[in-house]
Amino acid sequence: MTEQQARPIDPLTPVLSADWGEKRSWTLPVYETGGGYRAARRALAEMTPEQVVGEVKDSGLRGRGGAGFPTGMKWGFIPQDNPNPKYLVVNADESEPGTCKDTPLMMASPHLLVEGVILASYAIRAHHAFIYVRGEILQVVRRLQQAVREAYDAGHLGRDIHGSGYDLDVVVHAGAGAYICGEETALLDSLEGRRGQPRLRPPFPAVAGLYASPTVINNVESIASVPGIIRNGAEWFASMGTEKSKGHVLYSLSGHVTNPGQFEAPLGITLRELIDMAGGIREGHELKFWTPGGSSTPILTAEHLDVPLDYEAVGAAGSMLGTRALQVFDETTSVVRAVLRWTEFYKHESCGKCTPCREGTWWLVQTLKRLEAGQGEEGDIEKLVDLCDNILGRSFCALGDGATSPITSAVEHFREEFEAGMHTPAWELFPYRASTVFTPEVATA
Template identity: 65%
Template structure:
C-alpha cells in the first residue's frame, strides 16, 4: 500500500514545518476551514475512522456526542501518554512527523468548536516533548495557530503538557485529573468527558494516531480512506512489532493485515526460532498462539478470535520464553502502576504478584494456581478502570493456553525460572 501515516517519516528533516509543507502539509487545514464544521465531523464519521488508542470507538461519533454549544468553552485533549507495554507508535509519529498531529488537532478543534487543545505527553519522552513543543511554535509563527487562523475567524491555542510517567494517566479521565493538577486517578463515569471533561466542560479525548489520521481523511475523502482495511475497521494502521523478530519496528499496513504478513515484512522470527505466543495489542490483551497467525488484525476480527486489537502492540515471543516468567514480569508492572483507588486492583495485583513470585521461583503449589485464577477472575470487570482488567488478562489467557507450564513449575518437572535471590530486586 501507499503509506499514509508514515509517508513523510523518511523525508529529510521530516519534523520541520518546511518539510511538512513541501509534502502537502496544512493543505487539508486550508480545505477544512472553507466548509462548515459539521461537514468535517460528518466526513470523519463516513470514513469509519476508529480510535487508535485501544478501544476502537468510532471517532466521528465520539465528536458528535458533545452537547450543543452553550457559549462556554469546550476542549480537545490528545492522549500521547503511550504507556501500554509494547506500544511504541505515537512517539515515533511525534518525533518524525509532529505537524501531522498539529494539523489534525487544528482541524478537529475546528470541527468540534474548541479554541483550546492540550497535548498530554509522557514526561520521560523528553526528546518528544521538545520536538512537539517546537513544532507548535513553528505552526504558531506560520499563522496556523493563534487568532483568526488563515483569515477564517477561527482561534486556537495548543498547549503541550508533560505528564509524570504514570501508566494510569493513559486512562482518559485520570489524564484529565492530571491535567487539572490533581493526582492521576480515574473518575466515576457517567458523566463522560463529552459532557463533563476537562474543567467539567465538554471534552473530546483522542489518541495521537487517531488525530494524525484526520488530515489524510480530509484530503483524500471518506471513500478513499475506506478503500483500505476492512469494512468495519477501515483505513491504515501502524503496527508495532517487538520481541523476537528480525527487524522490530513500526509497520504501516491496512487494517486487517495478519501477523504472518507482518512477520514476512519484518524478516521473520529472530534466528529462525519458531513463534510461541504473541500479544495482538499490548500486554493487557489476551495472548494469541501460532494458531492465530492468520487472524486479520482488525478490531472485530481480533475480538471474534478471543482477544482485543488494543494498540496493535505485537510483542512476539519465541519458544525459548517461559510463559510464567513473562506473565510475572507483566504483573510486576501492573502492581507498580496501580493507582490504589479501588480495592480489586490495589489488593488483587499485590496478591497475584506474591503468588507468581512463588511460582516462578519453584516454591508454588497447585492450590496457588487455583487461587491465582480465582483472584484474576474477581478482579476482571470489578475494578474502577481497565487497569484491573489489564492485570487479570495475562493470568487468564496464559492459563487458557499454557497452564501446563505453571503446573510444571510448581510440581518440579521444570526448573525455577527465577532464583529467590533475584526476587529481592523485584520488591
C-alpha cells in the same frame, strides 16, 4: 502468469509514516512541501464544523488508542448548546508495554499531529487544545513544542487563522510518567493539577470533562489520521482495511523477530504477513505466543497467525486489538515469567484507588513469583483464576481488567507450564539467557 500477477503486492500503506525517511521531516518547510496544512486550510475556508465531523464519520475512522470507538461519533457527542468552552485533549501518554507508535510519529511528523488538532478542534468548535505527552520522553516534548511554535509563526495557530475567523490555542503539557494517566479521566485530573486517578462515570468527558466542560479525548494516531481524510476524502480512507475496521494503522512489532519495527498497513493484515516483512522469527526458532495489542490484551498462539488484525477478527479469536503492540515470543520464553513481569508492572502502576486492583495485583504477583520459582502450592492456579475473576470488571478503569487478561489467557493456552511451577523453577525449564533478544556477549556485559 503475467509479470503483474507474479509480482508480490506490498501490503504496506505509508500514510502517517510517509515522511519518516525525509531529511528533517519534523520541520514545517518539509511538511508543507508534502502537502502539509492543505487540509486545514481547506476545512477552514470551505467546510463547516458539521461537514468535518460528517467526513470523519463517513470514513469509518475508529479510535487508535485501544478502545476502537468511532471517532466521528465521539465528536458528535459534544453538546453544542452547553455554554461552557469546548476542549480537545490529545492523549500522547503512550505507556502500554510493547507499544511504540505514537512516539516515532510525534518525533518524525509532529506537524501532522498539529494539523489534526486544528481540524478536530474546529470540528467540535473548541478554541483550546492540549497535547498531554509522557514527560519521560523529553525529546518528543521538545519536538512538539517546536512544531507548535512554528505553526503559530506561520499563522496556522492563534487568532483568526488564515483569515477564517477561527481562533485556536494549543498547549503541550508534559505529564510525570504515570501509566494510569493513559486512562482518559485520570489524564484529565492530572491536566487539572490533581493526582491522576480515574473518575466515576457518568458524567462522561463529552459532557463534563476538562474543567467540568465538554471535552473530546483522542489518541495521537487518531488525530493524525484526520488530515489525510480531509485531504483525500472519506472514500479513500474507507477503501483500506476491512468492512467494519477501516483505514491504515501503525503496528509495533517487537520481540523475537529478525527486524522489529513499525509497520503501517491496512487493518486486516495478519501477523504472518508482518513477521514475513520483519524477516521472520529469529533464526532457528519458532513462534510460541504473542500479544495483539500490548501486554494488557489476552495472549494468542501460533494457531492465530492468520487471524486478520482488525477489531472484529481479533475479538472473535478471544483477544483485543488494543494498541496493535505485537510482542512476539519464541519457544525459549517462559510464559510464567512473561506474565509475572507484566503483572509486576500493573501492580506498580495501579493508582490504588480501587481495592480489587490495588490488593488483587499484589496477590497475583505473590502467587506468580512462587510458580516461577517452582515453589507453587496446591490450588495456586485456581487461586490465580479466582483472583482475576474478582478483579475483572470491578475497577473504575481498565487497568485491573488489563492485568488479568494475560494471566487467564496464559493459563488457558499453557496450563502445563503453570503446573510445572509446582515443582520446577521456570529458569530451569526455560533458561532466561536463551530468550534474550541480545547477543550472549551483550546479555552478560
